[in-house]
Amino acid sequence: MTTVRFDSVWKRYDGSDLVAVQDLNLACREGEMLALLGPSGCGKSSTLKMAAGLEQVSEGEILFGDRPVSRLSPGERNIAMVFEDYGLYPRLTVRQNISFPLEVRHFTKDEIKKRVDGALELLGLKDMADAGVQGLSGGAQQRVAIGRALVRDPELILFDEPLSHLDGDQKVMLRTEIKHLQKTRGITSILVTHDQTEATAMADRIAVMRHGVLQQVDTPDVLYRRPANVFVANFIGEPPMNLLTAQVAGSTGGIHIDALGETLALGDARKRHLTNLRHGRLIVGARPEHVAIMAPGAVSQANAIVAYREPRGDTDSLVVTPFGSSGIDIRIEMPGPGSFRSGDKVAISLAPENLHLFDTETERNLEIEP
Amino acid sequence: MTMLARSRHTPEAVTRPAAGCEAGGLSLAGITKSFGAIKALDDVTLAVEPGEILAVTGPSGAGKSTLCRIIAGLERQDQGVGRFGAEEFTHLAPGRRRVALMFESYALYPHMSVRENVLSPLRAPGGPDRQLDHDGTVMEMLKLLEIDQLADRSPSALSGGQKQRVALARALVQDPRILLLDEPISHLDAKLRHKLRGEIRRRLMRRSTPSIWFTPDGLEALSVGDRVAVIDEGRIEQIGTPEDIWLRPATVGVARLIGDPPMNLIKGHVEVKDGRFLFIRRGMTLPLPPHLVPVARHKVEGRVTLGLRADGVSVVAPGTEGTIPGEIYSHEPFGKHDIVTFSIAGEVRVKIKTRDQSSFRIGDAAALLCPAEGMALFDTETGKALALP
Ligand SMILES: Nc1ncnc2c1ncn2[C@@H]1O[C@H](COP(=O)(O)OP(=O)(O)OP(=O)(O)O)[C@@H](O)[C@H]1O
Ligand SMILES: [Mg+2]
Numbered sequence: 028m029t030t031v032r033f034d035s036v037w038k039r040y041d042g043s044d045l046v047a048v049q050d051l052n053l054a055c056r057e058g059e060m061l062a063l064l065g066p067s068g069c070g071k072s073s074t075l076k077m078a079a080g081l082e083q084v085s086e087g088e089i090l091f092g093d094r095p096v097s098r099l100s101p102g103e104r105n106i107a108m109v110f111e112d113y114g115l116y117p118r119l120t121v122r123q124n125i126s127f128p129l130e131v132r133h134f135t136k137d138e139i140k141k142r143v144d145g146a147l148e149l150l151g152l153k154d155m156a157d158a159g160v161q162g163l164s165g166g167a168q169q170r171v172a173i174g175r176a177l178v179r180d181p182e183l184i185l186f187d188e189p190l191s192h193l194d195g196d197q198k199v200m201l202r203t204e205i206k207h208l209q210k211t212r213g214i215t216s217i218l219v220t221h222d223q224t225e226a227t228a229m230a231d232r233i234a235v236m237r238h239g240v241l242q243q244v245d246t247p248d249v250l251y252r253r254p255a256n257v258f259v260a261n262f263i264g265e266p267p268m269n270l271l272t273a274q275v276a277g278s279t280g281g282i283h284i285d286a287l288g289e290t291l292a293l294g295d296a297r298k299r300h301l302t303n304l305r306h307g308r309l310i311v312g313a314r315p316e317h318v319a320i321m322a323p324g325a326v327s328q329a330n331a332i333v334a335y336r337e338p339r340g341d342t343d344s345l346v347v348t349p350f351g352s353s354g355i356d357i358r359i360e361m362p363g364p365g366s367f368r369s370g371d372k373v374a375i376s377l378a379p380e381n382l383h384l385f386d387t388e389t390e391r392n393l394e395i396e397p
Numbered sequence: 398m399t400m401l402a403r404s405r406h407t408p409e410a411v412t413r414p415a416a417g418c419e420a421g422g423l424s425l426a427g428i429t430k431s432f433g434a435i436k437a438l439d440d441v442t443l444a445v446e447p448g449e450i451l452a453v454t455g456p457s458g459a460g461k462s463t464l465c466r467i468i469a470g471l472e473r474q475d476q477g478v479g480r481f482g483a484e485e486f487t488h489l490a491p492g493r494r495r496v497a498l499m500f501e502s503y504a505l506y507p508h509m510s511v512r513e514n515v516l517s518p519l520r521a522p523g524g525p526d527r528q529l530d531h532d533g534t535v536m537e538m539l540k541l542l543e544i545d546q547l548a549d550r551s552p553s554a555l556s557g558g559q560k561q562r563v564a565l566a567r568a569l570v571q572d573p574r575i576l577l578l579d580e581p582i583s584h585l586d587a588k589l590r591h592k593l594r595g596e597i598r599r600r601l602m603r604r605s606t607p608s609i610w611f612t613p614d615g616l617e618a619l620s621v622g623d624r625v626a627v628i629d630e631g632r633i634e635q636i637g638t639p640e641d642i643w644l645r646p647a648t649v650g651v652a653r654l655i656g657d658p659p660m661n662l663i664k665g666h667v668e669v670k671d672g673r674f675l676f677i678r679r680g681m682t683l684p685l686p687p688h689l690v691p692v693a694r695h696k697v698e699g700r701v702t703l704g705l706r707a708d709g710v711s712v713v714a715p716g717t718e719g720t721i722p723g724e725i726y727s728h729e730p731f732g733k734h735d736i737v738t739f740s741i742a743g744e745v746r747v748k749i750k751t752r753d754q755s756s757f758r759i760g761d762a763a764a765l766l767c768p769a770e771g772m773a774l775f776d777t778e779t780g781k782a783l784a785l786p
Contacts, residue, residue: 066588068555191583192613338619
C-alpha cells in the first residue's frame with residue numbers, strides 16, 4: 028500500500044491557454060479512498076490521469092510514498108485503473124478480460140482461477156463469464172473492468188466515474204461492495220466522480236475542485252455541515268443550498284433576509300461573526316430541507332407561491348417564489364409524495380440555527396477561521 | 398404485463414392542450430427485436446401524446462437504447478409498427494423520420510467545433526428554414542447548458558460532461574416530430590442535473606411534439622416524466638404517473654429500480670396463525686397489515702416477496718414490541734439523512750433511510766419497526782404485486 032501526494036501540481040494542455048489544474052497540493056493517505064469531486068470540466072479527470080501517467084504533469088511532482096512518479100510510465104507505477112469508457116479487450120470474453128492482468132504477470136493457473144472466480148461472483152458476472160464483452164451492456168462492461176482492476180491487488184486503484192453507467196440497485200450495491208473491499212483490503216484509492224452521493228457513500232474524504240483549484244478537502248459530514256465557502260455550500264447537497272442576500276439588522280444579531288422581507292435573530296453566540304461586514308451585507312445559506320413549508324392558515328400567512336414540483340419518490344423537491352421578490356427562487360425539500368402543486372400559495376420560513384453565513388466579497392464562511 | 402403496457406395513461410396525466418393538426422403523438426405497437434438468442438425488446442406497446450414527456454427507465458441492458466434506435470430508424474424491429482398520429486413511420490429511412498436523437502455515446506463530429514456540431518442538424522437538407530437566426534438559437538442553447546464559452550473548441554478538447562452537453566444541445570435545437578434523449582444528463586454533477594432537469598422539462602412541456610427521456614436513474618425518471626415507463630429485459634413492466642410508480646410498483650423489477658436506496662425485497666412465505674396473517678422467513682416473523690390481508694389470503698403457504706420501503710421502516714431499541722430483532726451492519730451518513738443497513742439473522746440486509754441523527758454503531762443489537770404504509774407484497778414466482786384474483 029502506498030500514499031499519494033500531489034505537490035504543487037499544474038496541468039496545462041498543449042495548444043490551450045486554459046489551466047486545467049492549478050497548483051494542487053493534496054495527499055491521499057494510506058488505505059484511504061479519496062474522492063475528487065467538482066463540476067464538469069473542473070480538472071478531476073486531468074488530476075487522475077496525471078496520477079495514472081496518462082497525462083504529463085506540466086509542473087510540480089506526484090509522489091507514491093516517497094517515490095516521485097511523474098516521469099514513470101503507467102506500467103511502472105503498479106496501479107490499476109477503472110475508467111468510464113471501460114477499456115476492455117473487445118475480442119476477449121469476460122473471464123479472459125479479468126484474467127488478463129494475472130496472465131501477463133505469470134500467476135499460476137489455480138491462483139488465476141481462484142481470483143477470477145471470486146471477482147466474477149462478487150460483481151455478479153458468473154452467468155456471463157464466457158460471453159464476449161462486446162455484446163454486454165455498458166453497466167456489465169464496467170463491472171468487468173472493476174473485476175480486472177481488483178484481481179491484481181494493486182498498490183493504488185484509480186477510479187474515474189466507475190458507476191456512472193450503472194442503474195439503481197446495481198449502483199447502490201456496487202458502491203457498498205467497492206467500499207467494503209477497499210476498506211477490508213486497505214487499498215489506497217482515488218475516485219473521480221461528479222456524483223456527490225457516490226463520493227459520500229464511498230470516500231473517506233472528498234476534495235472539492237472548481238476551475239482547476241482545490242476548494243476544500245474533508246470528510247463528507249464536515250463538507251455538508253461546515254462548507255468553507257459559497258461554492259462548496261452550493262455544490263454539496265442536492266438540491267443545492269439556497270443562497271440569499273441579507274443585511275445585518277441592529278446590533279443584536281438580527282439579520283434581515285431580503286427575499287422574505289423578514290428579520291431573524293441569530294443569537295449572542297453567533298453575532299460576533301457579523302462585525303466587519305462591508306455595509307453590513309452578507310449571504311445566508313439555507314439547505315432545501317431546512318426551509319419549512321406549510322399551507323397558509325391562521326398562524327402563518329402565505330408569503331410565496333409554488334413554481335414547480337419534482338416528485339422524487341420519498342421526497343418532493345419544490346421551487347417556490349416569495350411574493351414581491353423578483354427572480355428569486357427558493358428550493359425546498361419535503362417528505363413526498365406531498366400535496367403542494369405549482370400555483371399553490373404557501374407559507375415558508377427559515378430557522379436561524381440552520382443558516383450558514385458567508386462574506387459577500389470573499390464568499391468565505393464567516394464562522395470558519397481562515 | 399402486456400395489459401399494463403397497453404393501457405394508456407391515467408386521465409389526469411396529460412392536461413396540456415393538444416397541438417395543431419399536423420402534430421401527432423407517437424405510438425408503438427408490439428415492437429419486438431432479437432439479437433441472436435437475446436430478446437432485446439419483447440412486444441413493446443406504448444403511446445406518447447403530443448407535448449407529453451415519457452420517461453423510460455430500466456437497468457442497463459434492459460433495451461432502452463435499442464428502443465431509441467428503432468424509433469430513430471438506426472435499427473430495424475423484427476415485428477411491430479410505429480406511428481406518428483395515424484401515419485406509420487417504421488418503414489421510412491432514418492433521414493425521413495424527423496426524429497431528433499441524442500446518443501448516449503454523444504457521437505460528435507470530431508472535425509467540427511462545438512458550435513458547428515450544434516448547428517449541423519439545422520443546416521441539414523430537410524431541416525428547418527435556413528433563413529432563421531440559427532446562430533442565436535445555438536448560442537442561447539449553449540448558454541443554457543453552460544458551455545457557451547466552449548463554442549469554438551473541438552470535441553477532442555472537452556471533458557466528458559462537456560461532450561455530453563454538446564450532444565444534448567444538438568438535439569434540443571431541432572424541431573423534430575419526436576425528441577429522443579438517451580441519458581442526456583447522466584454525466585453531470587448533481588447541481589447542474591438539478592438545474593437542467595427543470596429547465597429542459599419546462600422547455601419540452603411547451604412543445605407540441607412528444608418527447609422520450611431515457612435514463613437508468615429511476616428518480617430522474619420520476620422527476621422529468623409526465624408518465625414513466627419501466628422496462629426490464631425488453632418488456633414494459635409498468636407505465637404510470639410518477640406517484641403510481643413510486644407508491645404502487647407493479648413488479649419486483651420496478652421496485653428494485655426506483656429510489657436511493659430502492660425498496661428492500663425479502664423472500665419468504667405467508668402463514669396463518671391464530672387467524673393472523675404472517676410473513677415468515679428464517680429469523681423474521683411479521684404480521685401483515687390489514688391492507689395486505691385480502692391479497693395475502695390467496696397466497697397462504699405460497700412464496701412471496703415482501704417489499705419494505707427504505708423510508709418506511711425505522712430502527713428502534715432492541716426488544717420493542719412488534720419489531721424484528723437484528724443488528725446494525727453499516728451506517729452511511731449523507732448529511733440530510735443517514736442510510737443504515739440492518740442485518741436480520743445474518744442473512745437479510747435491510748436498508749433504512751432515516752432523518753434521525755442518533756448514532757448507530759456497527760454490530761449493535763437493534764430492532765426493525767415496519768409500519769403498514771411502507772409495505773408491499775409480490776408473488777415470488779411471477780414477480781408481480783399481489784392483487785385480488
Ligand atoms: N485533451 C485536452 N485538450 C485541451 N483541453 C482539455 C483536454 N482534456 C480536457 N481539457 C480541458 O481541461 C479542463 C479539465 O478537464 P477534465 O477532463 O479534467 O474535467 P473533469 O473534471 O474530469 O470533467 P467531467 O466531469 O466533465 O469529466 C476542461 O476545461 C477541459 O475542457
Ligand atoms: Mg472527467
